[in-house]
Amino acid sequence: MTYFDIATPAASTEESTISYSFESESNSVSDSDSNS
Structure with a gap:
């Protein structure tokens, strides 16, 4: 989960x-x- 978040931080700043x-x-x- 964390990896995915870091992989696309610009995808959803709020997320x-x-x-x-x-x-x-x-x-x-x-x-x-x-x-x-």
């Missing part, structure tokens, strides 16, 4: 931002899980 946000959220969840 890129959403993907980035999702990644950030995922990271947060992962951190919480690790803590638990």
